[in-house]
Amino acid sequence: VLLTVDKVDAIGDYNDYCENLIYWKIDTYSSYSTESSYNITSLSQSLDARQHDYRSMFLALSANVRKLFFLLADLYKNKAVKKSIFLDKAMELQIVSNDDRFGALLVELLDHGIIETVRSHGETAYKLKITKRAIKELRDEYQE
Numbered sequence: 001v002l003l004t005v006d007k008v009d010a011i012g013d014y015n016d017y018c019e020n021l022i023y024w025k026i027d028t029y030s031s032y033s034t035e036s037s038y039n040i041t042s043l044s045q046s047l048d049a050r051q052h053d054y055r056s057m058f059l060a061l062s063a064n065v066r067k068l069f070f071l072l073a074d075l076y077k078n079k080a081v082k083k084s085i086f087l088d089k090a091m092e093l094q095i096v097s098n099d100d101r102f103g104a105l106l107v108e109l110l111d112h113g114i115i116e117t118v119r120s121h122g123e124t125a126y127k128l129k130i131t132k133r134a135i136k137e138l139r140d141e142y143q144e
Contacts (some may be wrong), residue, residue: 080125
């Protein structure tokens with residue numbers, strides 16, 4: 001029997017009815033390269049064209065991924081943001097409840113090339129890969 005659920009704590013609901021239920025978490029989206037395989041973009045595109053691609057892609061992101069992006073934008077001061085600081089603030093704002101969920105949401109931003117992972121003083125950190133102008137436009141258009 002295959003069971004799919006689309007709410008946060010649904011697995012607990014089904015454990016009451018099914019003995020020996022085995023739980024596998026599977027993300028239901030493809031990587032950005034797969035999602036956009038029919039949308040050929042060129043590295044030689046103008047900056048404006050690339051920023052437009054970010055806007056159209058951003059619209060498809062979930063609300064929590066967008067919130068995570070805007071949180072990083074708020075924390076980012078032209079210097080990579082350490083994972084521990086980013087995660088703590090995301091948990092404080094109740095965007096994520098744990099490190100696993102944090103990682104699952106970050107995959108979307110990493111796959112889309114909006115952020116990148118770097119090392120900062122021996123710790124994982126994150127940097128924005130889009131311009132301040134693009135961030136402002138995204139914030140004006142999409143921030144809830």
